[in-house]
Structures are given as structure tokens and as C-alpha cells.
Amino acid sequence: MPQDPFDWTDDAARHRADAGLVRTLRPRPATSALLDLASNDYLGLTRRPEITQAAAEAARRWGAGATGSRLVTGSTELHAELERELAEFCGFEAALVFSSGYAANLAALTALGAHGSLIVSDAGNHASIVDGCRLSRAETAVVAHADPEAVRKTLDAHPGRRALVVSDSVFSVDGDAAPLREFAEVCRSHGAALVVDDAHGLGVLGEGGRGALNAAGLAGDTGVVATLTLSKSLGSQGGAVLGPARVIDHLVNAARTFIFDTGLAPAAAGAALASLRLLRREPGLADRARAVATTLYERLAGAGQTAVRPDAAVVSVQAPSPESAVRWAADCRAAGLAVGCFRPPSVPDGISRIRLTARADLTDRQIGTALSTILATAPAG
Structure with missing residues (x-):
């Protein structure tokens, strides 16, 4: 009997699972209660x-x-x-x-x-x-x-x-x-x-x-x-x-x-x-996006997190391991905050991190909520 031409994908799937690298689509609803620091909508214009x-x-x-x-x-x-x-x-x-x-x-x-x-x-x-x-x-x-x-x-x-x-x-x-x-x-x-x-x-x-x-x-x-x-x-x-x-x-x-x-x-x-x-x-939108990123960085670094000083609107915060980065992002999501998660092999330096994207339309209260959530769910070590 001829071999199924896509049997090899089952092996590939097992290797991904063993390495903890399975990617999953998560369709989002039209509206969400999550505070979004994961998208690239830097100026908050997608829904204007x-x-x-x-x-x-x-x-x-x-x-x-x-x-x-x-x-x-x-x-x-x-x-x-x-x-x-x-x-x-x-x-x-x-x-x-x-x-x-x-x-x-x-x-x-x-x-x-x-x-x-x-x-x-x-x-x-x-x-x-x-x-x-x-x-x-x-x-x-x-x-x-x-x-x-x-x-x-x-x-x-x-x-x-x-x-x-x-x-x-x-x-x-x-x-x-x-x-x-x-x-x-x-x-x-x-x-x-x-x-x-x-x-x-x-x-x-x-x-x-x-x-x-x-x-x-x-x-x-x-x-x-x-x-x-x-x-x-x-x-x-x-x-x-x-x-x-x-x-x-x-x-x-x-x-x-x-x-x-x-x-x-x-x-x-x-x-x-x-x-x-x-x-x-509204040229001030660019200034606001950078200011939000700076605030996120300064508050996180001041709280002892290893964050990278942002040159634009992306703030990277290191995690101790790939597993802790995934767990950190999941814990943030469970608490109502969406953040990005990067880990090997997607990162060339081998360092896992969560990634925050600043938005010009974030209020000071939302920034405070995001920071509290990130720090409360931060992994030890």
C-alpha cells in the first residue's frame, strides 16, 4: 500500500511538541476586554x-x-x-x-x-x-x-x-x-x-x-x-x-x-x-507613543526587571527561560493583559522575553494597570 505523502508532518508535529514550540491560532473576537500591549497598533488608529x-x-x-x-x-x-x-x-x-x-x-x-x-x-x-x-x-x-x-x-x-x-x-x-x-x-x-x-x-x-x-x-x-x-x-x-x-x-x-x-x-x-x-x-501622536514606551521601560527597570531601553515603541523584558516567558505571557492574559512572547528559535540571541508595544492612545490609568499586572505575574529568578 502506498505511503501517505504527508505522514512526515506527524513527526514534525511531535518534534515541535517535544521542544515546546507549537504555534496555535487564537481567533480574537470583534471586541475584547483585554488591555492590548501585544499588537503593533502604535498610534491606536485601527479603530479610530x-x-x-x-x-x-x-x-x-x-x-x-x-x-x-x-x-x-x-x-x-x-x-x-x-x-x-x-x-x-x-x-x-x-x-x-x-x-x-x-x-x-x-x-x-x-x-x-x-x-x-x-x-x-x-x-x-x-x-x-x-x-x-x-x-x-x-x-x-x-x-x-x-x-x-x-x-x-x-x-x-x-x-x-x-x-x-x-x-x-x-x-x-x-x-x-x-x-x-x-x-x-x-x-x-x-x-x-x-x-x-x-x-x-x-x-x-x-x-x-x-x-x-x-x-x-x-x-x-x-x-x-x-x-x-x-x-x-x-x-x-x-x-x-x-x-x-x-x-x-x-x-x-x-x-x-x-x-x-x-x-x-x-x-x-x-x-x-x-x-x-x-x-x-496630529503629529504629537508619535511623541506620545515614545513617551508611553519610556514610561513602561523606566517603571519596569526601576522594579528590577531586565528591560531594554526603547528607541521607538517596543519594550522588551527578559524572562529567565522559554517556559517562564510562555507562562508569564499566559498569566498576563489571564489577568486581562495581552503581551507578546518571544523565545528560541524566533530570537537569534537565545534570550526569551515578553514584548510590550506602546500605544499612543493608552491612558495613564491603563499604563498603570499594565505595569501592575506585569510585575505581579513576573517569574522569579
């Missing part, structure tokens, strides 16, 4: 009435879906409007919107890091960057985290080669920021491009939330490309690549996740555009 209204109006006007790829029927006037305003807000010449931030990173790296070129990638980069490097067919050199000298040495070892350096602006596990100015200096001296994923910087860093590249004085630099997501500070869905117009034109013609993917749904584009305009009107 004007944002949800913009999504609904876009769906009514343009339809529920984009109906096709961007080069066929999936580009609407709404997409073009969003691209113009994203580029202007962030300080770049042009922008291109994708169905997700993941797709945007794959596009930038596969289209700009062609076979025969070199990609220098930070060891702490997001999985979408890792996958983009793999799919690019370029040679990839993974260098020490946030280390400009390691980047310099790698480029020195490949003189005259077409190269790009890629890094998150703010790393999603610990919330630390990359040394973007130093990276840019190294890139300029070697004729390399710099690609920065600003998923966790947009809406939180820079003037009025214009992002980490704005804060570093690199927005619009001719050797810099930014990728970002619309699903964090802008509270919607989708992604974008920003940079010189000739680079964006190249992506339109060469990026497979643009050419062959269905365009971003109009509702998501409409919501993102409304959020962007709201951020223009």
Missing part, C-alpha cells in the same frame, strides 16, 4: 472612527477587492494618491504600494539584489528580509547586529562589486534602533545602496512620525531605499517601497511580488491614506 469610515467608503466606491494585479486592473486612483502622499510625507521622490510589508521587502531585495551582487544583512533583520535575501540569488553576508564596522569589513572584502546593505530601522524583538547614519556613511564610501525596513519607525520616529530615515537625515538620499508597512502605525494593511523614481520604476518592471500579486484592497488603501492624513494633523 474616521479611519474605519475611510475604509468603508473606499470599499463602497472602489469595490471589495483590487480585482487584479497592479499592472492589469489593480491600480486605482486611490493607490496612486496614497503613493504620492506617502512619498511626500516620508521625504522620498516616489513610492510603490504592495499588498503587504512582507511583499515589499521581497520586492526590494529580489529586484535590487540580482544574481552576482552582494547583500550585507544585519543578523537581527526580520524574516521578510531573510527570505528576500534568499530569493534574490545574490550572495548574502550576514554581519553582526547593528555593527557598522562589520559592514565596512565585509564591503572591503568585495571591492568594486555591486552591493547593498539591508537593515531594519527598529528591530522588532528588542526595539533597538539601527545606526543608520553610520551605515549610510559606510555605503557611500563603498558605492553601495542602503535598504532600510522602517516598519517600526514610521509613525513613531522622525518629525511628526515621518520615520527613522527622516530622524537620521537620510530621507530622500539618492542611495537609500525605504520599505515600510501600512499595518502598524497606520493601522491598516499593506506595504510600500520608497526611493528614487528610477528605482521605483525598476520595481514596477522587475519585482515579481508587484507584477504577479493582486493589488492592495481599496479599503486598506483608503484606511492607510486616512491614517497618514490624521498623522499630519
Whole structure:
């Protein structure tokens, strides 16, 4: 009798269970009593009435879906409007919107890091960057985290080669920021491009939330490309690549996740555009998100917890072990607080932690409740 072709998945499931690494979907209800410090809704815009209204109006006007790829029927006037305003807000010449931030990173790296070129990638980069490097067919050199000298040495070892350096602006596990100015200096001296994923910087860093590249004085630099997501500070869905117009034109013609993917749904584009305009009107949202993160860090560190000082809106708090991190997050949830939980192999440094995401709309009372819950459930040791 022929063997079942998926029997091997049972072995894989047993190995995951033995290692304590089983992932489980937990569908959330439309409304919840949980205090949310787990999502990436940094500015608290996902449920703002004007944002949800913009999504609904876009769906009514343009339809529920984009109906096709961007080069066929999936580009609407709404997409073009969003691209113009994203580029202007962030300080770049042009922008291109994708169905997700993941797709945007794959596009930038596969289209700009062609076979025969070199990609220098930070060891702490997001999985979408890792996958983009793999799919690019370029040679990839993974260098020490946030280390400009390691980047310099790698480029020195490949003189005259077409190269790009890629890094998150703010790393999603610990919330630390990359040394973007130093990276840019190294890139300029070697004729390399710099690609920065600003998923966790947009809406939180820079003037009025214009992002980490704005804060570093690199927005619009001719050797810099930014990728970002619309699903964090802008509270919607989708992604974008920003940079010189000739680079964006190249992506339109060469990026497979643009050419062959269905365009971003109009509702998501409409919501993102409304959020962007709201951020223009309320630039203090970025300051508030950072202030909440600082408060969380200072109170936790002052209470003896090993927390990482946040550079944006992510606060990481170390746990003694993977098991204690899982238990800590579960105990917080049982007490009415949602927090993130990171443990090996998802964390490259092997240190387990809970992760808190600050939100600009949290009240002082909610912050106090969150801190009390975290400290009351903290594991010993």
C-alpha cells in the first residue's frame, strides 16, 4: 500500500511538541476586554472612527477587492494618491504600494539584489528580509547586529562589486534602533545602496512620525531605499517601497511580488491614506507613543526587571527561560493583559522575553494597570 505523502508532518508535529514550540491560532473576537500591549497598533488608529469610515467608503466606491494585479486592473486612483502622499510625507521622490510589508521587502531585495551582487544583512533583520535575501540569488553576508564596522569589513572584502546593505530601522524583538547614519556613511564610501525596513519607525520616529530615515537625515538620499508597512502605525494593511523614481520604476518592471500579486484592497488603501492624513494633523501622536514606551521601560527597570531601553515603541523584558516567558505571557492574559512572547528559535540571541508595544492612545490609568499586572505575574529568578 502506498505511503501517505504527508505522514512526515506527524513527526514534525511531535518534534515541535517535544521542544515546546507549537504555534496555535487564537481567533480574537470583534471586541475584547483585554488591555492590548501585544499588537503593533502604535498610534491606536485601527479603530479610530474616521479611519474605519475611510475604509468603508473606499470599499463602497472602489469595490471589495483590487480585482487584479497592479499592472492589469489593480491600480486605482486611490493607490496612486496614497503613493504620492506617502512619498511626500516620508521625504522620498516616489513610492510603490504592495499588498503587504512582507511583499515589499521581497520586492526590494529580489529586484535590487540580482544574481552576482552582494547583500550585507544585519543578523537581527526580520524574516521578510531573510527570505528576500534568499530569493534574490545574490550572495548574502550576514554581519553582526547593528555593527557598522562589520559592514565596512565585509564591503572591503568585495571591492568594486555591486552591493547593498539591508537593515531594519527598529528591530522588532528588542526595539533597538539601527545606526543608520553610520551605515549610510559606510555605503557611500563603498558605492553601495542602503535598504532600510522602517516598519517600526514610521509613525513613531522622525518629525511628526515621518520615520527613522527622516530622524537620521537620510530621507530622500539618492542611495537609500525605504520599505515600510501600512499595518502598524497606520493601522491598516499593506506595504510600500520608497526611493528614487528610477528605482521605483525598476520595481514596477522587475519585482515579481508587484507584477504577479493582486493589488492592495481599496479599503486598506483608503484606511492607510486616512491614517497618514490624521498623522499630519496630529503629529504629537508619535511623541506620545515614545513617551508611553519610556514610561513602561523606566517603571519596569526601576522594579528590577531586565528591560531594554526603547528607541521607538517596543519594550522588551527578559524572562529567565522559554517556559517562564510562555507562562508569564499566559498569566498576563489571564489577568486581562495581552503581551507578546518571544523565545528560541524566533530570537537569534537565545534570550526569551515578553514584548510590550506602546500605544499612543493608552491612558495613564491603563499604563498603570499594565505595569501592575506585569510585575505581579513576573517569574522569579
